[in-house]
Amino acid sequence: MESFKSSDDFYRAQQQWRDELYELRKLIVSTGLKEELKWGGPVYTHNGKNIVGLAGFKSYFGIWFYQGVFLKDPHHLLINAQNGTTKALRQMRFTTLEEANLDIIRTYVLEAMSNQEKGIAIKADRNKPIIVPQELNSVFDKNPELKECFDQLKKTQQREFTEYIESAKQETTKKSRLEKIIPMIIKGVGLHDKYRG
Known part of the structure; x- marks a missing residue:
């Protein structure tokens, strides 16, 4: 995984989906989320909690919601990338900017922020015993x-x-x-x- 010093470095390094990711970034920042660099990419937080992340992959670019399982999803845009493994995270995947309706995405981001404020989240089980193989x-x-x-x-x-x-x-x-x-x-x-x- 490439290491970046800032989110700007991350976006400048994108070859395939740079323009599309910039548009999503503009939308997300306009909602008041704070941009941070975590795990080698941009993560957008609210009250110190991770709300969404962005990335470009070989065949699509996307946005993921850390607690996306709680979003209403009237447009059926959210997918679970690893059924049976992933509990809270949900993704939206796009291959063109036209597919990514920014007004609709904004409603999902605002709902995710509202859910965070209400404390709606799957919490990690910190008391689960550590089993040494x-x-x-x-x-x-x-x-x-x-x-x-x-x-x-x-x-x-x-x-x-x-x-x-x-x-x-x-x-x-x-x-x-x-x-x-x-x-x-x-x-x-x-x-x-x-x-x-």
Whole structure:
């Protein structure tokens, strides 16, 4: 993932969908949302909460709503990109600016802001236990100092590491992921720290 110093850098770097993304950006900023750079791209916030994000992909450009599951969607524009996995996030995808009716999109953005003000959101379960996969436990058994380093990490960082190992399907992938994270754990660096805003 490319690293940008500002949202302007992000937009200037866009090759395929620059004009379309600029138009969506203008619309979103006009609603009063604050533009921030998170996870390598622009995220628009209200009262410190993520409301929408923008990005261009190979075959479409889009806008996503972090708590889009609660939007009314009378125009049937919202999709769940990962059914069964994604709970709150919903996307709108477009291939031309003409498809992206800015007046309609504005109503969705304003509703998302209103929902945030009302506290309507799926909250992350911070109390869910962290289950350390057997592969990582085996490494801890051989290296108690590494286990101590792991225990000193924030719960979010611990969860990211355990899910990273657990989600690998192949043993070879688990092994290469373990090799990658061991130095990070020793340094006290989380898997996704560099993307945190």
